[in-house]
Amino acid sequence: MSTIAPVIHPTQPFEPRSGAAAGAIRSWKAPIALGIFTLLSFLLLVVFGRDGVSTMRLSTGADLIQLPDVELPTRATGVIITVLLLAITLISTWLVYKRTKVPVWLISIFAVLVLIGFLAWASAGSAIPVPGLLFGSISLAVPLIFGALGGVISERVGVVNIAIEGQLLAGAFTSALVASITNQPLLGLLAAMVAGMVVSFVLAAFSIKYFVDQVIVGVVLNVLVSGLTGFLYTQLLAPNSATLNQPPKFERINIPFLSEIPIIGPVLFRQTLIVYLMYVAVIAVYFAIFHTKWGLRLRAVGEHPQAADTVGINVARTRFLNVSLAGAIVGLGGAYFTLGSVGAFGKEMTAGAGFIALAAVIFGRWDPIRATLAALLFGFASNLQSVLSIIGSPVPSEFMLMLPYLVTIFAVAGLVGKSRGPAASGKPYIKS
Template sequence: MSTAAVAPTAPPADADTRRVAVVGRKAPVAFVVVTALFALLLLLRPREGDTLFRFSSGGELLSLPNVAVPGMTAAWVCTAVAAVVAVAAVALLAAGRRTPFFLTVVLALALLVGFLAWAGAGSSRDFSVARLVGGSVLLAVPIVFGALGGVIGERVGVVNIAIEGQLLAGAFCAAVAASLTDSAVVGLVAAVLAGALVALVLGLFTITYRVNQVIVGVVLNVLVIGLTSFLYSQVLVPAAADLNQTERFTPLAIPVLSNIPVLGPALFEQSVLVYLMYLAVPAVWFAMFRTRWGLRLRAVGEHPKAADTVGIKVERTRYRTLAIAGGIVGIGGAFYTVVSVSSFGKEMTAGAGFIALAAVIFGKWDPVRAALAALLFGFASNLEGALSVVGAPVPSQFMLMLPYVVTILAVAGLVGRSRPPAASGQPYTKE
């Protein structure tokens, strides 16, 4: 008696196909908590008077009038908007749907306007919107370049913990080179080379010798901080006039664009490095997602063995890409000494490299999103000065820690689910 093999029957074509989607709870919970905390602030510390917002700086072709709003009324209206957004996020969670990104933007804008209205109530000084935006862009420049370098490094499989060291090395070398040559351009080139050099040292230990990438990055940060501090005290201070007095890039106004109301003076009356940042973000995105080089880079970061199989030199690709990433971070370091101030100071980067790492995670390893996250952190840093001008009842110590609080909230609460490149942080051994 023979038995016929029975093949497993396939499900009918019209069978229901169900897809299970994992919906994160972080965003709805964060929306509710932040909105409740802001409402509690308004209840415990009410303020009287109007808040004045100034939208024109005096140089635009079209000047917008100043706007005065009742401080507490505007703050409660913004709280109501934020509450509606939080309820909508919770309802979407209950329905098994994710929170759209635009709801995060609406919540952030509502709470921001409400906080400014509350803080400026009753003050005789106004909030200059153009100055607030322009200052935020300036403070975000080194973070944006650092985040771009971090995205490129992780996309190729190397966790660039040494962004802080690359920024600091770039700032130091830019100061010395620009002081010796009286040229900010030479200082910028020196910063690019310094950032690339630190990145190559990182690559030597992590790619060739396969040392833990996080440990090497931390050690490099400490090394660069100690080295630049030593050279600053022993070399730059005794010869400050010759070695630590740089030529800086002066602001350049772009015709027509600088006359746009509100955003014109803030965005288009900046230095060359700021305009370079505007170009670098889309250029990195295009190179990463629309070129053969970017395809190879991402292949090495996702599946290096498969990339090696098709002929891509994994270690060589990682070295070259890491050098490019370090050079980009070095540009951000040059900002400190050839744009912001005209001399180098000890540890003047003040942790910007670690905030850039947070921007990489917040931006989900995407250049454009990481740059937007860096702008958010720059705005949080600039808010301290704006609040002190209007005499807001916010302790200065709290404002100093605000960028780091925003970093924690962004990474832990608002970023939602994110997945790094599969081979990020993993050394590659060719079998």
């Protein structure tokens, strides 16, 4: 019997097709979810609405163009937004009744309205610095985005990368140590990439060559790297922090003209080198996966390794190389902790960022752009709790601390629902 390889167009995502047309199947999931959020918004914004004026500050003192503050009457804003949310919910219900898929742009408008309503309610009588909120969100999302990109590459080629947390931690530790010794942050950045690659190489060796369960190997690597970096920090870095744990941080680079654009200028174009590398990495990974021969082979190995082997692709080598590449990308995210944000290494400083990045991979349906947007969402949720705590919001601090993780759980379990990753992801390929 001969094996027929699936036909894959190199410029299109390699995704499975359902047995029936998407528009012919009724799914009430979106209307139900929107209805629940509309009800919660009604209770929060109308029933328990607050009086006062909510101020959205759109400019910083350093901006060349100063935008006026936007003042919203809190209670009236809540009522208007609730009515708009109800209208969108009814529209989505009608669309599903007509067996039409609810468009993504409509759900996006709904999400933006919910966010505006919540911010207006939480900031009644206070002002929210919008550029600061967005800038902090980008900063917190940088390691998540690098981790998500590495996760997408690994899973697209057929290896479940549970070890993102360990790769981030190894990159953070190595970059701090090397940059402190050499006083060169660029060398620290390269060392972080090597450290992430080493961790991913171990993952690849055990899962690809020795067929060990990929999830188990990933969990063990996370524990190993956490314990090893913690031990070295206690025995090496902490006693010699002045020489071994004071790496020079990358300075912010303001891009002329672009950095002066209101709101997005301070947020996107007054960043460090690592953030600019992140922009390039997102575009490069997306283009490479879906528009190059390399990406075609990567997706073929992750979907149908036997067919790929039949047409002459070395499955094991392809997986080894791409998992190692993924580790190097994740290592860049680890370096951001020490060279772009904190400025020193601390025990377990990644604080579960690798697992949130893995959730972003699933939420983004194994697509680099969608995974990046998911990581930005989680970064926004993390920074929102800090901003609301500063302005004295009535939201309980315990809830705000849980917010990033609640968003993660809701996004993966509530929004994604049934999703199919690469068919061969997590399955070792034994050549017959």
